[in-house]
Amino acid sequence: MAKRAVDRKTNPALVSLIQDLKKASYERKAPIWRDIAERLEKPSSKRAELNLSRLDLYAKANETIVVPGKVLGAGKITKPVKVAAYAFSSSAMDKITLAGGSVLTIRELIAENPKGTNVRIMV
Numbered sequence: 001m002a003k004r005a006v007d008r009k010t011n012p013a014l015v016s017l018i019q020d021l022k023k024a025s026y027e028r029k030a031p032i033w034r035d036i037a038e039r040l041e042k043p044s045s046k047r048a049e050l051n052l053s054r055l056d057l058y059a060k061a062n063e064t065i066v067v068p069g070k071v072l073g074a075g076k077i078t079k080p081v082k083v084a085a086y087a088f089s090s091s092a093m094d095k096i097t098l099a100g101g102s103v104l105t106i107r108e109l110i111a112e113n114p115k116g117t118n119v120r121i122m123v
Helices: 014-026 031-041 052-058 090-098 106-112
Strands: 047-049 066-072 083-088 102-105 119-123
Touching: 014 031, 014 106, 031 106, 031 119, 047 052, 052 066, 052 090, 066 090, 066 106, 083 090, 083 106, 090 102, 102 106
Parallel strands: 047 066, 066 083, 066 119, 083 102
Antiparallel strands: none
């Protein structure tokens, strides 16, 4: 019998985050957290890697964006956006804060916005 995707993960922090996302989705009836959990369950080669140039192109000012993967620092960002992701490169964190935006972990976003309203997923 095949193992489930979560059982194959070896990073305990990632497994814990996926479980927390599923729990938040169930308790708060917020399907966005389940969607993000399913995206994080995928193999790391299929996980999202988003450059700041794409973020700047598609995000609106003062919008909340969640990336179920890593945000990379290629390009520039000109709008103040709130970005939550599984991981950030150091240059991406610096550029987002210099543009007036904020950087969050996905857990911090769940605590701040339990229902997941007005949150946009970018991959």
